Amino acid sequence: MSYWLALQFWVGREKYPMATRETDPTRNRVRRSKGLEILVVGAGAAGLAATRRLAASLKEINSSIRVLEASDKIGGRMFCEEIDGFRVYSGASVIHESFATTRDLARELGVELFQSPKKKGGQSYGGGRFWGLYVGGSLKQTLTTLHTMLFSPQHSLAGNWEFMRLFAILKKRAKDLDFEDHTRMLDLDTGDSFADFTRANSLGRYLKQAGELDLNCFTAGTSEQVGAAYGMALLWLWTINPATRSYLPRQGIAALVKALAEVCESFIQVSSPVKRIILEDGEVRGVAMATGEVIEADAVICATTATTAAQIIPELPQDVRTVLERVSYSSCCNLAFGLDENILADGSHAALFPPGSPTFLTMVTNLVALAPDAAPPGKTLVHAVVIGEHARALFALDDDDIVQRVIEEMRRFFPGMPQHPLFARVYRWPEALCLSPAGMLRDVHDMLRRLNGYARGLFLAGDYTRLPSLNGAMKSGIAAAEASLSYLDSMRRGRK
Structure with a gap:
């Protein structure tokens, strides 16, 4: 019943033009500060969290900090831009209550959070029409939900019963299913996918009825691609447990990125772009830039995706590389449209298309229903999400063709969708969300414990190193920063 929550899981990026310290592409030189130097590769959520933690200790560590971001903006997957009074996100801006690290960071930075609306609604497509699902709404909406549960072709009594059985299974591990400390659920990461888990527990009807669609929306992937442990945590925390809450920054996720930018931008x-992180004799030496410049460093925090980390650290031992190369990501094409009027049903935050629906769309969301400040008064902001092979097919087109294709498809299901919206934006995510495939949580956890013995002074950060989420990225960045500070402190003591 909580498909609408899927749109809250998407994480946007904040767009901030930054003052840069230009590199000289005509010279191949080593740049070295007088003290110890820490480099952070990547200025997404993990990199910014790491930099903020390092900056807080700058006076104590007597070291210089430099952050190297390949793109022309900071924030990574927390991207947002303002267009004619619309705050346009490549995803939504909701922080789950179990994102303790993120919530603490927001509070420390003075970013106000408020609880997401208790009244929520969505629609699921089936049998040639939409079926309403509402939580905390009017009597009419409650009756609509009951009608959907009883008569929708997507639902069955057997599937509802399996949902209750899954609830009982997950409730027994509720204290362990947490975005803050993934180590408590490592025993659940047995090497099975979530699809394997449902087959082993005779939950196939539930998977077809709701679970597959929820995972499509949360991860842009499938139950076969997502590990059992990750799938259980996502579904328990975002949909199945009715007691969980989520929060939105007053000014959207942009407020959090802006606050981080103010602390970190000078670094x-x-x-x-970094071409290579240099390792010699099992110790980090610095980085080689795409320009040919070499920058020496005593510690490097690699806060990129696992894919990029494997590419730019070629000297890693094979067992470490094998783990990084096994990390997989989903693909997503996310389009934002500024509209004069809402095209979804009243009280609905999202329209969802289960697998097998006669469309390449996965979901269409009305962000204003959750975050009224996302659009000027009287206007609305609608997102259309396309995932997997359909997204990759769109990537081959230019933006104008993608917009036209998606508008035509939306008009099949939403008659109010105008041919010419106020504006349209296309966000391409070849690596959208970490899928945490079967066994990945355990493998990455074990790999990180071994890494210091292979590559002293090198620290990995990113959501793939934890339970994938904004919180996982933030927490990993802070942990990498603290580990690098400890490492540099040991270097100083060794020099005395």
């Missing part, structure tokens, strides 16, 4: 070089 950041944008448009500065």
Whole structure:
């Protein structure tokens, strides 16, 4: 019944032009500060969290900090831009209550959070029409939900019973299913996918009825691609447990990125792609830039995706590389449309299309229903999400063609969708969300414990190193920063 929550899981990016310290592409030189130097590769959520933690200890550590971001903006997957009074996200801006690290960071930065609306609604497509699902709504909406549960082709009594059985299974591990400390659920990461888990527990009807669609929306992947432990945590925390709450920053996720940017911007070089992190004799030496410049460093925090980490650290031992190369990501094409009027049903935050629906769309959301400040008064902001192979097919087109294709498809289901919206934006995510495939949580956890013995002074951060989420990225960045500070302190003591 909580499909609508899927749209809250998506994480956007904040767009901030940054002052840069230009590199000289005509010179191949080593840049070295007088003290110890820490480099952070990547200025997404993990990189910004790491930089903020390092900056807090700057006076104590007597070291310089430099952050190297390949793109021309900071924030990674927390991207947002303002268009004619619309706050346009590549995803939504909701923080789950179990994102303790993120909530603490927001509070420390003075970013106000408020609880998401208790009244929520969505629609699921089936049998040639939409079926309403509402929580905390009017009597009419409650009756609509009951009608959906009883008569929708997507639902069955057997599937509802399996949902209750899954609830009982997950409730027994409720204290362990947590975005803050993934180590308590490592025993659940047995090497099975979530699809394997449902087959082993005779939950196939539930998976077809709701679970598959929820995972499509949360991860842009499938139950076969997502590990059992990750799938259980996602579904328990975002849909199945009715007691969980989520929060939104007053000014959207942009407020959190802006606050981080104000702390970190003096350390950041944008448009500065790293070609290689240099390891010699099991110790980090610095980085080689795409320009040919070499920057020496005593510690490097690699806050990129696992894919990029494997590419730019070629000297890693094979067992470490094998783990990084096994991390997989989903693909997503997310379109935002500024509209004069809402095209979804009243009281509905999202329209969902289960697998097998006669469309390449996965979901269409009305962000204003959750975050009224996302659009000017009287206007609305609608997102259309396309995932998997359909997204990859769209990537081959230019933005104008993608917009036209998606508008035509939306008009099949939403008659109010105008041919010419106020504006349209296309966000391409070849690596959208970490899927945490079967066994990945355990493998990455074990790999990180071994890494210091292979590569002293190198620290990995990113959501793939925890339970994938915004919170996982933030927590990993802070942990990497603290580990690097400890490492540098040991270097100083060794020099005395």
